[in-house]
Amino acid sequence: MxxxxxxxxxxxxxxxxxxxxxxxxxxxxxxxxxxxxxxxxxxxxxxxxxxxxxxxxxxxxxxxxxxxxxxxxxxxxxxxxxxxxxxxxxxxxxxxxxxxxxxxxxxxxxxxxxxxxxxxxxHVPDLIAALIARRVPRQFSYVLASTLTLMPAIARRLDSIQQAQQARGLVLGGGLLSRLVAVRLQMVPLVLGLIEDAGSRSQALDARGFARPGPRTSYRTLxxxxxxxxxxxxxxxxxxxxxxxxxxxxxxxxxxx
Structure with missing residues (x-):
């Protein structure tokens, strides 16, 4: 950054x-x-x-x-x-x-x-604060923030999966067939982890009253x-x-x- x-x-x-x-x-x-x-x-x-x-x-x-x-x-x-x-x-x-x-x-x-x-x-939090301050719908702001932070989140999770699998003896090198098998083994936990993250984010948004109407305050001042x-x-x-x-x-x- x-x-x-x-x-x-x-x-x-x-x-x-x-x-x-x-x-x-x-x-x-x-x-x-x-x-x-x-x-x-x-x-x-x-x-x-x-x-x-x-x-x-x-x-x-x-x-x-x-x-x-x-x-x-x-x-x-x-x-x-x-x-x-x-x-x-x-x-x-x-x-x-x-x-x-x-x-x-x-x-x-x-x-x-x-x-x-x-x-x-x-800086995504500043961008979201600026959009909300101009009365942009919160749903649009959340979608934009999720889009901007999706690829870094996927990259971090994939790196963690690769390190964990290498620690357990998975060989990521070798020929084409070995690489394809390794990719398949990495995609399964990656997709499952992203689905779990989506559920956790939904629960966190509900707990914070994301869908509730009315004005909001922000601790960020730009x-x-x-x-x-x-x-x-x-x-x-x-x-x-x-x-x-x-x-x-x-x-x-x-x-x-």
């Missing part, structure tokens, strides 16, 4: 607004140089926050299979491709297909890295400077403008009488 000073500089809603706006702008622009710049910026910010290894590792798990599938589908079987670079039967490598795959891959990489940076740097409120508004306005321009470019007759 980043240091406390890093957290204190940005209000959690400001970080959320900037992350969402960057993802929306990158998607609306559909320009691979901008996508590369946003991805590099996210990587630099992750390095400064001390979470670069975690962000890049999680991003690789998502983006490598996605990039390979894009290359196979659009690089070899792009129906609008006209400039053929190589051909093997029905498969054709076209410049248009490679360009489309590059643009889609860089755009997705930028969005994924920006959102991962937010998830790994935001400062929200005027400058950051203006920054959030500007970022969201810029994202909305980019979406409208994208729609106007896609449908030139949109908005005409």
């Amino acid at each position: 980043p240091s406390g000073s890093t957290r204190s500089r940005l209000h959690p809603l400001t970080a959320l607004a900037l992350a969402v706006s960057a993802a929306v702008l990158t998607t609306a622009a559909a320009c691979w140089p901008l996508s590369v710049a946003v991805a590099l910026g996210a990587g630099l910010l992750a390095w400064r926050a001390g979470v670069a290894r975690r962000v890049l590792a999680a991003g690789a798990v998502i983006l490598v299979p996605f990039g390979v599938s894009l290359l196979m589908l659009h690089g070899l079987f792009f129906p609008e491709g006209r400039t053929v670079l190589a051909a093997w039967g029905p498969a054709r490598v076209t410049a248009e297909g490679l360009g489309f795959a590059l643009e889609a891959a860089t755009r997705t990489a930028a969005c994924v890295l920006v959102l991962l940076l937010f998830s790994f740097t935001v 400062t929200d400077p005027t400058a950051q409120r203006g920054l959030r508004a500007a970022a969201l306005l810029l994202a909305a403008t980019a979406v409208l321009l994208r729609l106007a470019a896609a449908w030139p007759g949109l908005g005409r009488p």
Whole structure:
């Protein structure tokens, strides 16, 4: 997790607004140089926050299979491709297909890295307190908090399961068959543990009156400077403008009488 000073500089809603706006702008622009710049910026910010290894590792798990599938589908079987670079039967490598795959891959990489940076740097209790202070439904806040904390919780539980099984003599190395058996033996206690955790969380929420109506108090007090409120508004306005321009470019007759 980043240091406390890093957290204190940005209000959690400001970080959320900037992350969402960057993802929306990158998607609306559909320009691979901008996508590369946003991805590099996210990587630099992750390095400064001390979470670069975690962000890049999680991003690789998502983006490598996605990039390979894009290359196979659009690089070899792009129906609008006209400039053929190589051909093997029905498969054709076209410049248009490679360009489309590059643009889609860089755009997705930028969005994924920006959102991962937010998830790994935001302080979840502060974010939930900020949302509740603005009368966001508690159910939405809880779902968001669960989403942000799910992967770290799964990683910690899986690491504990692996250590316990290795202490009992389970061999995690070896050939492919041995690894598949080890994965199956790890998934069973992992899934059962997650189900047990879900039941425990439900009981804890009921005991704390989660579903009860009425106003709530919070022991967390967050400062929200005027400058950051203006920054959030500007970022969201810029994202909305980019979406409208994208729609106007896609449908030139949109908005005409």
